[in-house]
Amino acid sequence: MASAIKSVGIIGAGQMGNGIAHVCAVAGYDVRLHDVSEERIKEALATINGNMARQVSAGSLGDDDKNNAISRISAAPKIEDLASLDLVIEAATEDETVKRKIYANLCPVLNPEAILATNTSSLSITRLASATDRPERFIGIHFMNPVPVMGLVELVRGIATEDLTFEASKAFVASLDKTVTVAEDFPAFIVNRILLPMINEAIYTLYEGVGTVEAIDTSMRLGANHPIGPLQLADFIGLDTCLAIMQVLYDGLADSKYRPCPLLVKYVEAGWLGQKTGRGFYDYRGDEPVPTR
Numbered sequence: 143m144a145s146a147i148k149s150v151g152i153i154g155a156g157q158m159g160n161g162i163a164h165v166c167a168v169a170g171y172d173v174r175l176h177d178v179s180e181e182r183i184k185e186a187l188a189t190i191n192g193n194m195a196r197q198v199s200a201g202s203l204g205d206d207d208k209n210n211a212i213s214r215i216s217a218a219p220k221i222e223d224l225a226s227l228d229l230v231i232e233a234a235t236e237d238e239t240v241k242r243k244i245y246a247n248l249c250p251v252l253n254p255e256a257i258l259a260t261n262t263s264s265l266s267i268t269r270l271a272s273a274t275d276r277p278e279r280f281i282g283i284h285f286m287n288p289v290p291v292m293g294l295v296e297l298v299r300g301i302a303t304e305d306l307t308f309e310a311s312k313a314f315v316a317s318l319d320k321t322v323t324v325a326e327d328f329p330a331f332i333v334n335r336i337l338l339p340m341i342n343e344a345i346y347t348l349y350e351g352v353g354t355v356e357a358i359d360t361s362m363r364l365g366a367n368h369p370i371g372p373l374q375l376a377d378f379i380g381l382d383t384c385l386a387i388m389q390v391l392y393d394g395l396a397d398s399k400y401r402p403c404p405l406l407v408k409y410v411e412a413g414w415l416g417q418k419t420g421r422g423f424y425d426y427r428g429d430e431p432v433p434t435r
């Protein structure tokens with residue numbers, strides 16, 4: 143059935159959507175990229191072009207392969223533009239209301255045989271599936287950021303996901319040269335169940351004045367051998383996404399140990415969402431990132 147997937151639609155042209163489009167196009171799939179904002183689609187296409195050009199310079203992608211991959215990606219300004227595709231991956235903002243609304247608009251026009259997947263970092267696959275017309279062909283395909291670089295994809299079945307959907311999704315992920323792990327449908331699955339509480343704790347460490355941004359990140363890089371510090375990682379993920387995931391853990395597991403740090407809430411309320419808005423725990427507007435605390 144995997145070979146039946148030839149075309150992929152992506153909803154949400156943010157940092158995850160552009161990365162997913164990139165790897166699908168390089169693997170030979172026809173890709174259509176949709177977003178509520180046409181500007182975001184244009185920016186995403188430019189980002190993909192730049193990222194592929196870097197791969198060409200690094201020798202990991204041929205010039206012709208890049209050109210072919212780019213020619214396989216097209217903008218889909220209207221949700222109807224995704225109607226005939228074999229697989230649609232929703233990678234829009236981590237907000238259940240937003241995702242439900244997307245499914246409500248998409249399902250009536252989408253090929254009834256198509257698989258619908260979500261890239262959610264934390265939300266219940268079973269609950270999201272119930273907002274679609276095809277719970278048996280709905281699945282979590284959770285890519286990691288940055289998608290072209292990271293080797294892992296978590297697959298998460300909802301209660302109704304059929305074996306055929308799971309097997310086709312698994313073969314699809316393998317065709318992108320990624321490794322699959324299977325996670326059960328619990329809040330934030332495996333990676334973020336472990337990673338986000340650590341990031342939240344780093345923010346509490348900052349909030350309580352135990353260390354500065356620089357001290358916390360340097361401590362975890364050199365003291366725990368993490369490739370980047372937890373606050374820099376939070377900025378990279380997006381502080382709105384980090385907060386949304388902590389909220390899902392807190393509500394879903396009903397345990398106070400997952401309480402989002404008030405300082406994280408404050409940064410999000412300020413619109414300081416990390417790299418994507420130019421400011422988070424670091425200020426990215428100059429030549430070098432500068433800690434904001």
Ligand SMILES: NC(=O)c1ccc[n+]([C@@H]2O[C@H](COP(=O)([O-])OP(=O)(O)OC[C@H]3O[C@@H](n4cnc5c(N)ncnc54)[C@H](O)[C@@H]3O)[C@@H](O)[C@H]2O)c1
Nearest residue numbers: 154155156157158177178182233234235236262263287379
């Ligand atoms: N950031 C990460 O590290 C990461 C990693 C894995 C998974 N995810 C998940 O991927 C998804 C997207 O995250 P992101 O980091 O790319 O966010 P982002 O903020 O970079 O992009 C989200 C995009 O969704 C678009 N969008 C919002 N409402 C929409 C709608 N109704 N229709 C179409 N598009 C809409 C926005 O315009 C935006 O371009 C989330 O579910 C997130 O949890 C994120």
